Amino acid sequence: xxxxxxxxxxxxxxxxxxxxxxxxxxxxxxxxxxxxxxxxxxxxxxxxxxxxxxxxxxxxxxxxxxxxxxxxxxxxxxxxxxxxxxxxxxxxxxxxxxxxxxxxxxxxxxxxxxxxxxxxxxxxxxxxxxxxxxxxxxxxxxxxxxxxxxxxxxxxxxxxxxxxxxxxxxxxxxxxxxxxxxxxxxxxxxxxxxxxxxxx
Amino acid sequence: xxxxxxxxxxxxxxxxxxxxxxxxxxxxxxxxxxxxxxxxxxxxxxxxxxxxxxxxxxxxxxxxxxxxxxxxxxxxxxxxxxxxxxxxxxxxxxxxxxxxxxxxxxxxxxxxxxxxxxxxxxxxxxxxxxxxxxxxxxxxxxxxxxxxxx
Ligand code: SF4
Ligand code: FES
Ligand code: FES
Numbered sequence: 001x002x003x004x005x006x007x008x009x010x011x012x013x014x015x016x017x018x019x020x021x022x023x024x025x026x027x028x029x030x031x032x033x034x035x036x037x038x039x040x041x042x043x044x045x046x047x048x049x050x051x052x053x054x055x056x057x058x059x060x061x062x063x064x065x066x067x068x069x070x071x072x073x074x075x076x077x078x079x080x081x082x083x084x085x086x087x088x089x090x091x092x093x094x095x096x097x098x099x100x101x102x103x104x105x106x107x108x109x110x111x112x113x114x115x116x117x118x119x120x121x122x123x124x125x126x127x128x129x130x131x132x133x134x135x136x137x138x139x140x141x142x143x144x145x146x147x148x149x150x151x152x153x154x155x156x157x158x159x160x161x162x163x164x165x166x167x168x169x170x171x172x173x174x175x176x177x178x179x180x181x182x183x184x185x186x187x188x189x190x191x192x193x194x195x196x197x198x199x200x
Numbered sequence: 201x202x203x204x205x206x207x208x209x210x211x212x213x214x215x216x217x218x219x220x221x222x223x224x225x226x227x228x229x230x231x232x233x234x235x236x237x238x239x240x241x242x243x244x245x246x247x248x249x250x251x252x253x254x255x256x257x258x259x260x261x262x263x264x265x266x267x268x269x270x271x272x273x274x275x276x277x278x279x280x281x282x283x284x285x286x287x288x289x290x291x292x293x294x295x296x297x298x299x300x301x302x303x304x305x306x307x308x309x310x311x312x313x314x315x316x317x318x319x320x321x322x323x324x325x326x327x328x329x330x331x332x333x334x335x336x337x338x339x340x341x342x343x344x345x346x347x348x349x350x
Contacts, residue, residue, distance in 0.1 A: 132251070135251075136249065136251070142249035142250065142251045142252075143251075144251065145249070145250075145251025145252065145254055145255050146251075146255050147254055147255060147258040148258045148259065149258070149259045156251075156254070158250050158251060158254070161250070
């Protein structure tokens with residue numbers, strides 16, 4: 001693996017080929033905010049919060065750092081007026097769904113996002129997919145998935161699998177940036193015991 | 201739809217997980233909807249997690265997880281059809297069958313759905329039943345058209 005030199009926020013950073021910008025930044029102690037990223041999971045690029053600005057031949061360009069591979073001599077800015085504005089907007093939109101989420105509130109403060117900017121529609125889930133992907137990729141249980149699409153997209157447990165696997169795992173709970181999972185789980189639990197006769 | 205038929209469809213696609221959508225489409229077009237048992241069978245046979253099959257089956261409008269009628273009526277309410285009186289045509293279908301868009305009658309004879317442009321606006325108002333297009337519709341023609349379907 002060859003070493004790649006790039007510049008992040010004015011700092012020379014050494015990275016390995018195949019790394020993402022986010023990983024390179026992290027390794028150099030530079031923080032980029034993320035919501036859908038998890039080191040044990042495949043990059044997802046869903047929330048766009050980790051967006052950064054690249055400078056190439058005098059042009060600037062926005063890329064999503066958790067899925068963008070490092071390149072030689074890249075000049076990266078993890079914060080700029082534009083980047084901050086986009087992050088603020090993303091946070092405001094997400095807070096329409098999960099206004100009381102702790103993680104979001106913290107980020108909102110940093111970026112000056114107004115949680116009341118958009119009309120509230122508290123669905124709580126912001127579709128980061130952490131729970132779904134963790135269950136599939138790490139636990140390989142596939143007990144939880146997404147159903148539907150667009151504004152109606154939501155998480156859903158498969159009762160037959162959930163009734164066997166989830167009770168002893170629950171590892172996806174703490175991953176959720178909005179804490180919606182608990183409620184959803186309890187609901188399905190009720191469903192599961194209603195539909196299937198419990199074994200053991 | 202029995203398991204043998206489902207297995208046959210899966211075999212037609214060589215049991216490849218990448219054919220998941222095609223398999224579901226075949227079942228949908230033959231059976232008019234995807235029962236839970238069928239989805240489970242497909243997941244098991246193609247070795248695709250049930251969560252994924254469920255995600256796809258709920259993602260595309262082409263799939264239905266509830267029983268559908270033998271005949272599927274699509275009433276176009278796109279802009280061109282709308283200005284030519286699609287709403288009144290739709291009303292007559294609702295009244296004649298006694299269901300609203302998205303519903304199916306008790307005899308499983310008809311399902312009603314609205315669409316936003318069938319791509320032949322010059323024929324508006326347009327409806328489509330089982331893939332056959334009926335152009336230049338008028339409220340007074342509805343009963344006549346429905347008569348042809350058993
Ligand atoms: S329930 Fe939470 S972890 Fe799961 S997708 Fe929604 S926001 Fe993400
Ligand atoms: S962390 Fe990169 S898109 Fe969500
Ligand atoms: S609007 Fe009805 S066919 Fe185009």
